């Protein structure tokens with residue numbers, strides 16, 4: 001929980017109730033009920049500002065002084081969405097210069113980069129202006145401070161998608177990944193951009209190499225492995241269409257690397273290969289791959305990813321069952337497998353409730 | 355070992371009076387009340403709150419309910435605080451047009467009422483469900499309020515909690531909502547806050563809980579289910595993190611733990627390390643839990659830390675209902691209220707026939 005910044009006010013600050021230009025306004029107190037709970041010991045200033053805010057809201061005063069009052073109200077509590085809402089109504093009524101508002105909200109965002117309301121206000125003003133020219137710069141400034149700020153990324157994605165600003169995004173992402181290859185937000189943004197450009201076989205192939213090159217630098221990085229895996233599963237592709245990936249991962253393994261993400265990738269790959277042999281009735285020996293699945297699952301469970309010991313045992317067991325089923329015959333079990341899961345979950349819910 | 359009493363007392367302090375530096379949380383006082391009340395409940399210490407205090411809390415919460423006037427905008431639900439409740443306003447002065455239900459506040463307020471044993475008879479259920487419907491967006495997601503707020507997965511979750519708790523989905527389009535959730539599943543298996551944003555532990559919980567509460571788990575294919583299972587389990591690194599390559603944080607022992615419970619995979623996580631991490635964030639002097647060991651505790655992380663421990667069957671804690679995020683005892687109470695409602699409506703039907 002962050003704190004209020006009461007001290008942001010300068011020294012010559014005068015309470016609204018002492019300001020001559022406000023003497024015509026009758027402040028309205030908050031009715032917190034007879035026995036308030038989670039009561040806040042508001043400061044004198046907070047009470048003063050919000051008593052006057054309630055007054056202008058209740059009388060629907062939309063004026064310059066009311067606009068200034070919202071500045072103070074938001075300084076004391078930037079999360080009050082009613083104040084933001086009313087501020088927008090004042091701006092509209094007074095036909096204020098929206099670019100001025102854009103500058104104002106940029107400053108507020110820099111002070112409160114993780115506040116939902118400030119980003120929402122920004123978005124509304126940009127929509128009104130229909131001008132996204134500052135958005136990439138602003139979000140870059142915020143991401144310079146914290147490259148994983150969710151609000152900034154969300155705003156950036158919105159601006160890019162709404163106003164088609166895709167052009168230079170890959171270069172920006174590349175810059176971020178060069179600075180920190182573990183920046184999962186940047187990897188996600190990369191996927192978002194490519195998806196919109198179209199994940200053709202050609203693009204996927206190019207991106208696979210991008211991911212592989214990044215993995216070569218830092219091997220135990222979940223983000224880059226997830227990205228690689230996401231690409232392979234993005235269309236109706238088969239892993240056999242990308243012999244480079246198979247070669248890369250097996251080489252890595254043979255060179256002695258035991259990064260859990262590599263091992264997890266191999267488990268999935270060998271499971272797919274085993275089941276594929278059964279499905280296509282090919283003459284290859286499925287046991288070659290099946291043995292690798294068990295072996296690597298054991299490795300993960302006992303040495304390289306022991307925190308997920310139970311999970312790798314589960315994967316191994318689940319594979320055994322699937323393999324037996326595949327052996328028996330063509331898999332015509334098309335019913336969603338989760339039907340059982342849903343039922344058991346429901347039973348559990350009811351069971352626990354009774 | 356955990357000192358239950360010290361944590362219950364910690365919550366009690368938040369129920370009473372907060373220092374003025376917390377004024378920036380003024381707009382969400384209801385959620386602080388929820389963490390405190392539900393936290394004390396999970397600690398099985400409701401007897402610490404006197405009957406009179408319970409009544410005071412219930413009255414204050416009902417004071418937040420918005421009852422829209424006939425023919426006005428459908429803004430039913432609960433506000434987060436009393437900032438717009440006026441004490442002795444002059445004639446013709448009213449802030450009623452700005453009193454809007456807020457989904458997160460409506461959800462937490464109803465939950466508080468249930469936990470404290472209220473019979474919910476004073477809820478304007480029709481206005482509430484109409485309010486939920488009125489903030490559903492064309493993409494299937496929900497906004498927090500009729501104006502002035504963002505729309506994303508967080509409010510999809512709150513909408514589901516509300517409809518489930520009042521046992522009425524009204525005109526809410528569950529199917530459209532389901533499509534929105536599916537469109538927010540990312541390439542790595544997690545679920546984002548909004549469509550193509552980055553996968554996030556909190557919003558993955560929101561998505562899965564929403565599917566369960568709306569009885570739509572069957573929308574997930576077994577492949578999606580396995581992928582999200584892995585994504586969730588990979589978040590564990592002692593405690594849990596919210597995104598790949600981010601530091602672990604106490605609250606994710608709830609978000610991730612609960613999501614795993616919903617898909618029946620919590621048993622695959624590592625209990626010992628999870629427990630050790632949560633307990634390392636415990637403040638044994640003033641009470642409460644923090645996000646990281648050695649930092650200041652807050653009600654949010656205290657509540658979710660305790661829920662995380664409850665999933666691990668820590669002695670002395672009540673079981674927590676994963677998707678609704680209240681104790682199983684409160685959940686049972688809710689179910690018995692539903693039974694009364696069912697009976698009443700059956701009787702009404704019979705009377706009409708006669």
Ligand SMILES: [Zn+2]
Nearest residue numbers: 603604605645
């Ligand atoms: Zn946290």
